[in-house]
Amino acid sequence: MSGGGAPDFFYREAQRLGYVARSAFKLLQIQNQYKLIKPGCSVLDLGCAPGAWLQVACQSLGPLKNGGAVVGIDVKKVKVPSLHCDARVQTISADVMKLSKPQVMELSPKKKGFSVILSDMCPSVSGISTRDAALSFELGVRALDLAVGRAMSVSNDNFQNEGVSCTCSPYDKGVLLSRGHLVIKLLESEDTKELSQICKPLFKKSTWLRPKATRSSSREIYLICQDLKSHSSMTYLGRLEAPITVRDLTLEGPKQQAKSIRKLSIHQTE
Template identity: 30%
Template sequence: MAKDKGGSRSTRGGGVGGRREAVRVKTARGRTVSSARWLERQLNDPYVHEAKRLGFRSRAAFKLREIDDQFRFLRPGIAVVDLGCAPGGWCQVAVQRVRPLETGGTIVGIDVTEVEPIAGTTILHQDFMADDAPERLKAALGGQADVVLSDMAAPATGHPQTDHLRIMALAETAHAFAREVLKPDGVFVAKVLRGGTERALLEQLKRDFKVVKHVKPPSSRADSAEMFVVATGFRGGN
């Protein structure tokens, strides 16, 4: 989910900061206390301001940038699949670093929410959990992938155990797809929740990949339960 309106690839490294005067939002007719708090957080979030400045469609783009700055798996000319790509921020980051229009690399995204086109990216408007979605992705990919990304998350219910089960089900499905399409030494990145990956999935990842780590990038809000599992060195599925 990443978009770049002409930004250069010299985006590795470097944090987002700078002091700004805090903006306070009052409740008003038609605006609840929770919506006022959300708006206030958005207005005071440096990543939101930086995303707008750089042309990214969402602050989530910085999460992938920071993960890739650490693990360096997005390289010019590779093939990348982005599961749950709306609104397009991670795809934008992939475009910046893979440079598909120059190198012949491939970037394919899918989301149940419609995503505005991104140059150099093929985007499928479909639920990844649909029965025919994996085959459509494989057809668009036209071969094996070097990297499979998943920032998928089910709508929050407010019940931590239920939310955890839902997001882990998405991560498990994403992993199953990654096993089918990844090249040897490929990389899998997926969103999980605080507490890390469920033991069964973690054990499978450790069998399938040489190195498995959990990371929480700096741009992931401190009060958010999200984390990411990064699995590198795919051993090859069978």
């Protein structure tokens, strides 16, 4: 069992129920409230170590015969937990900041994309709150960029004049399927509102949640975005030809996109 802080109710419950971390209860609450993961759907879990969300995501898919898939990515090597996970779960060791969208797309069932993307990614906390929040924001923006691709430029005005300039390919498609859902963990700061402003026009609904299992000392908060609007229903496509400006965000160029997925190590349940 991983996790800092003193053992508490959620820690003990996680041990009792066979979850590898108390964070399982955060996704359980999200799933109870929003029912994002449906039987048979495809889930991408960004920052999946040590694997508690993999367990909850796999349970939420329902019986094995219903199908579905859970793909977890983490910079740390993650062994798929034996309890609550089955052959539908696989993990990949990689830095999400360095993966290209085509590489991630390759990992989805039939290479068509994912119906749910979860990002519980968190930087190693330094204790310097502004620094930690900025790094967490960067990971959150990366999750959004992977999910929706160029559509993110709809709200790029929020970022302009503050950072570096990146030009995206007009074919820069995200890996989240239309009507799909996205969950992003952030450490609260004045920037967190910006991210929800970007998400609002892209999804039918976006709300904030601070799960009961979040420790009182933590500033973490989750942005729950439901029902990605289809590209055709978005009214801003004309603007997508313009270069976008995103603070501190490295969007991959064609060279990185061409990198082979074979470089990744894939671990599957036996």
